[in-house]
Amino acid sequence: MQKTILITGASSGIGKAVALEFAKRDGAKNHLILVARNQAKLEAVASEVKSLGATVSVLLADLGKTADIAKVFTELEKIAPSLDLVFNNAGLGFVKEARLMSDNEVEQIIDVNVKGMILVGKKAAAHMVEQGHGHIIFTSSLAGYTLFPFWSVYCASKWGITAFANVLRQEVAPHGVQVTTVHPGPVQTEFFDPNKADVDLSTTEKTMPAIPASEVAADVYKIAYTDTKRIFNPPKLAMFAEAFRLFPGKMQKMMSKLVEQPEK
Numbered sequence: 001m002q003k004t005i006l007i008t009g010a011s012s013g014i015g016k017a018v019a020l021e022f023a024k025r026d027g028a029k030n031h032l033i034l035v036a037r038n039q040a041k042l043e044a045v046a047s048e049v050k051s052l053g054a055t056v057s058v059l060l061a062d063l064g065k066t067a068d069i070a071k072v073f074t075e076l077e078k079i080a081p082s083l084d085l086v087f088n089n090a091g092l093g094f095v096k097e098a099r100l101m102s103d104n105e106v107e108q109i110i111d112v113n114v115k116g117m118i119l120v121g122k123k124a125a126a127h128m129v130e131q132g133h134g135h136i137i138f139t140s141s142l143a144g145y146t147l148f149p150f151w152s153v154y155c156a157s158k159w160g161i162t163a164f165a166n167v168l169r170q171e172v173a174p175h176g177v178q179v180t181t182v183h184p185g186p187v188q189t190e191f192f193d194p195n196k197a198d199v200d201l202s203t204t205e206k207t208m209p210a211i212p213a214s215e216v217a218a219d220v221y222k223i224a225y226t227d228t229k230r231i232f233n234p235p236k237l238a239m240f241a242e243a244f245r246l247f248p249g250k251m252q253k254m255m256s257k258l259v260e261q262p263e264k
């Protein structure tokens with residue numbers, strides 16, 4: 001039987017790369033359900049995925065909105081018999097000091113990266129516990145383990161979702177459901193565009209060069225349906241995260257040298 005895979009934030013970047021990876025590797029073995037807001041971009045990803053042999057459905061939803069998330073799960077019940085894998089990934093961020101952010105920017109980050117991911121995660125967990133199997137993969141970030149200057153709200157959102165996923169894992173493990181957090185460093189997507197950032201990310205780029213989204217997707221494919229707690233992309237960032245856990249003060253000081261804020 002086909003496996004059903006729900007991917008949020010599938011219209012671009014990491015979510016799109018994960019959709020293409022599963023389609024390329026497994027073709028007709030998967031029914032991929034792609035979720036995001038931008039219909040044109042989602043349809044374009046859907047037709048690429050379809051051309052690789054997978055079955056595909058597109059669901060439009062603003063994942064910052066509780067009602068839209070409820071609709072996604074109602075629709076899922078109609079179109080798929082089971083839910084095998086959820087790549088809970090849609091998210092956003094703004095690189096600037098908290099005091100310079102608008103209330104709306106803060107709300108968008110918290111609504112999508114925290115509330116939206118938690119609602120998708122808990123609804124997927126309920127579904128999977130009932131069927132007795134499944135895997136939920138959360139896109140956290142290196143910023144869900146470390147502290148980057150000028151990313152205060154984003155770090156708060158990613159630490160929050162890492163905490164949620166870690167506790168959810170304990171709750172659902174006895175029911176045959178796995179939970180993994182994915183912690184990428186910089187990735188070449190619309191999200192991490194140094195030209196769009198309010199601060200100078202050139203030092204970050206030199207120290208931690210952005211990797212292609214396809215590399216994250218390949219890592220996600222490898223750990224799908226396995227009991228993996230967390231992965232870092234690239235894997236060497238696990239050492240960096242561990243150094244942060246052991247020497248938080250020194251590491252935070254070091255991080256402040258990686259990003260520069262223009263005079264305001």
Ligand SMILES: NC(=O)c1ccc[n+]([C@@H]2O[C@H](COP(=O)([O-])OP(=O)(O)OC[C@H]3O[C@@H](n4cnc5c(N)ncnc54)[C@H](OP(=O)(O)O)[C@@H]3O)[C@@H](O)[C@H]2O)c1
Nearest residue numbers: 009011012013014036037038062063091186187189191192
């Ligand atoms: N790129 C990096 O350096 C990096 C590093 C670590 C972690 N991450 C995380 O990776 C995840 C994916 O980001 P990306 O790098 O692939 O960026 P991206 O190319 O900008 O993709 C973001 C995706 O999230 C979707 N999205 C955003 N707001 C949404 C909303 N309100 N409702 C529904 N979908 C929404 C977007 O779709 P629509 O606009 O069509 O709705 C898009 O598909 C995020 O959680 C991000 O925090 C990224």
